[in-house]
Amino acid sequence: xxxxxxxxxxxxxxxxxxxxxxxxxxxxxxxxxxxxxxxxxxxxxxxxxxxxxxxxxxxxxxxxxxxxxxxxxxxxxxxxxxxxxxxxxxxxxxxxxxxxxxxxxxxxxxxxxxxxxxxxxxxxxxxxxxxxxxxxxxxxxxxxxxxxxxxxxxxxxxxxxx
Amino acid sequence: xxxxxxxxxxxxxxxxxxxxxxxxxxxxxxxxxxxxxxxxxxxxxxxxxxxxxxxxxxxxxxxxxxxxxxxxxxxxxxxxxxxxxxxxxxxxxxxxxxxxxxxxxxxxxxxxxxxxxxxxxxxxxxxxxxxxxxxxxxxxxxxxxxxxxxxxxxxxxxxxxxxxxxxxxxxxxxxxxxxxxxxxx
Amino acid sequence: xxxxxxxxxxxxxxxxxxxxxxxxxxxxxxxxxxxxxxxxxxxxxxxxxxxxxxxxxxxxxxxxxxxxxxxxxxxxxxxxxxxxxxxxxxxxxxxxxxxxxxxxxxxxxxxxxxxxxxxxxxxxxxxxxxxxxxxxxxxxxxxxxxxxxxxxxxxxxxxxxxxxxxxxxxxxxxxx
Numbered sequence: 001x002x003x004x005x006x007x008x009x010x011x012x013x014x015x016x017x018x019x020x021x022x023x024x025x026x027x028x029x030x031x032x033x034x035x036x037x038x039x040x041x042x043x044x045x046x047x048x049x050x051x052x053x054x055x056x057x058x059x060x061x062x063x064x065x066x067x068x069x070x071x072x073x074x075x076x077x078x079x080x081x082x083x084x085x086x087x088x089x090x091x092x093x094x095x096x097x098x099x100x101x102x103x104x105x106x107x108x109x110x111x112x113x114x115x116x117x118x119x120x121x122x123x124x125x126x127x128x129x130x131x132x133x134x135x136x137x138x139x140x141x142x143x144x145x146x147x148x149x150x151x152x153x154x155x156x157x158x159x160x161x162x
Numbered sequence: 163x164x165x166x167x168x169x170x171x172x173x174x175x176x177x178x179x180x181x182x183x184x185x186x187x188x189x190x191x192x193x194x195x196x197x198x199x200x201x202x203x204x205x206x207x208x209x210x211x212x213x214x215x216x217x218x219x220x221x222x223x224x225x226x227x228x229x230x231x232x233x234x235x236x237x238x239x240x241x242x243x244x245x246x247x248x249x250x251x252x253x254x255x256x257x258x259x260x261x262x263x264x265x266x267x268x269x270x271x272x273x274x275x276x277x278x279x280x281x282x283x284x285x286x287x288x289x290x291x292x293x294x295x296x297x298x299x300x301x302x303x304x305x306x307x308x309x310x311x312x313x314x315x316x317x318x319x320x321x322x323x324x325x326x327x328x329x330x331x332x333x334x335x336x337x338x339x340x341x342x343x344x345x346x347x
Numbered sequence: 348x349x350x351x352x353x354x355x356x357x358x359x360x361x362x363x364x365x366x367x368x369x370x371x372x373x374x375x376x377x378x379x380x381x382x383x384x385x386x387x388x389x390x391x392x393x394x395x396x397x398x399x400x401x402x403x404x405x406x407x408x409x410x411x412x413x414x415x416x417x418x419x420x421x422x423x424x425x426x427x428x429x430x431x432x433x434x435x436x437x438x439x440x441x442x443x444x445x446x447x448x449x450x451x452x453x454x455x456x457x458x459x460x461x462x463x464x465x466x467x468x469x470x471x472x473x474x475x476x477x478x479x480x481x482x483x484x485x486x487x488x489x490x491x492x493x494x495x496x497x498x499x500x501x502x503x504x505x506x507x508x509x510x511x512x513x514x515x516x517x518x519x520x521x522x523x
Contacts (some may be wrong), residue, residue, distance in 0.1 A: 101232065103308075
């Protein structure tokens with residue numbers, strides 16, 4: 001099995017970075033494990049990522065052969081309307097995505113050989129984000145966060161992913 | 163899901179639970195303190211609603227995570243989910259939905275009983291108080307986070323001599339998801 | 348069987364109680380907010396103590412009452428006992444909880460520094476801020492203890508200290 005250079009077995013060598021966006025497209029959290037190349041400013045990078053997710057979601061719903069939406073492409077959708085994608089892969093990376101009914105979008109970028117992360121995304125939402133961010137009395141809902149307990153638990157958890 | 167199963171039971175069994183006494187007494191003490199702080203009963207109703215709203219906007223994520231709910235197909239299903247899963251998961255009681263209007267935007271959530279009112283008797287001086295008004299705020303806050311603007315208010319209250327608790331829930335607007343940035347930004 | 352609710356209900360109401368009094372109603376009067384929150388805890392403590400001791404004889408002395416708080420009362424409310432009890436034998440008792448249930452989810456933002464490494468200084472400043480913020484959430488349990496002891500006929504004052512989250516100590520000073 002290929003390991004990223006310098007990565008120890010058992011550490012999160014497959015992980016690249018993670019984004020969390022709220023409904024309004026605000027990046028609540030950005031987490032980086034390995035990202036040697038980033039050419040854009042942090043802000044531009046996050047805005048592009050959000051745009052990518054937003055458009056891809058609209059396109060996938062529009063092209064749905066079974067439950068396709070009738071509206072114009074780009075017409076505003078209600079939360080939870082239409083189908084959605086859960087991952088895509090290029091020859092260099094894989095992007096895994098989940099959205100909750102509250103409009104929280106969680107994106108994990110990994111190496112391209114990463115397995116299905118749908119359960120992992122759910123775990124991160126339910127057992128790490130909800131427990132250590134939402135239930136943290138010092139957190140103001142819907143604002144960016146860098147909670148230490150969240151970071152620790154996330155780092156420990158992604159070590160188990162392969 | 164078969165219509166007769168009790169989806170909330172399994173969720174309630176799976177969450178961390180505590181003896182309701184501490185919760186009931188704490189809530190009672192807060193209402194009592196608010197009644198001392200504000201002379202107007204209406205203002206106390208408003209404060210309880212605001213507290214509930216602030217709780218609801220956080221509690222929705224706890225609810226979605228634990229109850230493992232990914233979406234509700236329409237407002238009817240949303241209302242059913244609140245009384246069958248939401249009330250059960252947090253308060254251990256199940257309610258029913260009734261009195262839909264013709265365009266399915268308004269209904270009543272009915273509860274026979276709820277742990278907030280154990281050991282509570284309202285004194286004469288509290289006429290006009292909706293003791294459990296915090297619940298309206300919680301529902302309003304939680305639904306707002308899933309893009310539904312609602313109006314939520316008590317219309318019947320056992321503590322006022324009614325036979326049940328009845329919360330009137332009205333959907334004002336479902337807010338669509340729009341791209342938040344302008345193209346030229 | 349006794350009625351149960353989700354623990355989230357207790358967590359939510361505690362959080363919002365502090366938010367309401369300390370941030371919304373009395374943002375510029377922290378002492379007033381503290382008194383109000385403590386008073387609510389006191390009420391609850393009085394009533395809980397009444398319920399928990401219905402079946403047992405009155406306490407012989409102060410120490411016995413304090414021990415009841417550390418064991419039975421704490422176990423009922425927080426599902427664990429106080430970890431350490433100290434006294435100066437002159438009416439001051441220190442009740443230490445190494446993992447106080449209501450502080451376990453407190454977490455401040457990780458300190459950010461330019462080069463990505465966190466200095467121990469920043470860490471210290473951070474934990475000081477966390478302890479300060481956590482203090483607001485201890486007025487209620489201070490009131491709980493004072494209310495319970497008052498019900499047992501032990502007049503006292505109760506304060507709290509946060510050392511390293513989620514540990515904290517409650518200091519009971521018996522009056523008279």
